[in-house]
Amino acid sequence: MVIQDVIWTIALCGIAIVSLVFLYILAGTGKAADEAAKSAAARTARKIQGGLFIILLLGFVFGTWATLHQFPIPRQDASLQADQVVDVTARMWSWKFQPSSVEAGKTVEFRVTSADVNHGFALYSPDGRIVVQTQAMPEYTNRVLYRFEQPGTYVVQCLEYCGIGHAPMKATFVVAAPKGE
Ligand SMILES: [Cu+2]
Structure with missing residues (x-):
């Protein structure tokens, strides 16, 4: 079980516990109010509240599942089997960058780390669009898989404020045209 799976399981258990506590409180307060008021309007309001809560809950659960079940970052413990690797x-x-250029049309694995912060x-x-993005962290390597279709000179820019030299912390990275087979 990788760390992402552990965190995912803990988050799901947490959501389940919070939901159960919510339902328990909702049921308890509903009964008390009903007995005190003895009115049909109070009962109807409670039903609507409960219904809305369940709809919201299901909406959130489905929304979370639909947007997160395909985690966009590759598993960090598996071999990415890229054609080219850039440290x-x-x-x-x-x-x-090691090496400082790659070939278009083949997969590239970027292994990104930091020597300081x-x-x-x-x-x-x-044409100025971000195509690869990850965090460069000290003592950790983030791996991203990408396949360049467009040869050219790409620009690397730091996106995490890291001190006085952050803004000009840029470099160029060359993606060469595919070599003929
Ligand atoms: Cu920076």
């Missing part, structure tokens, strides 16, 4: 090291205030690794395509 990225961030430090105040520069980037180091947290940095944000963002790779912009020649």
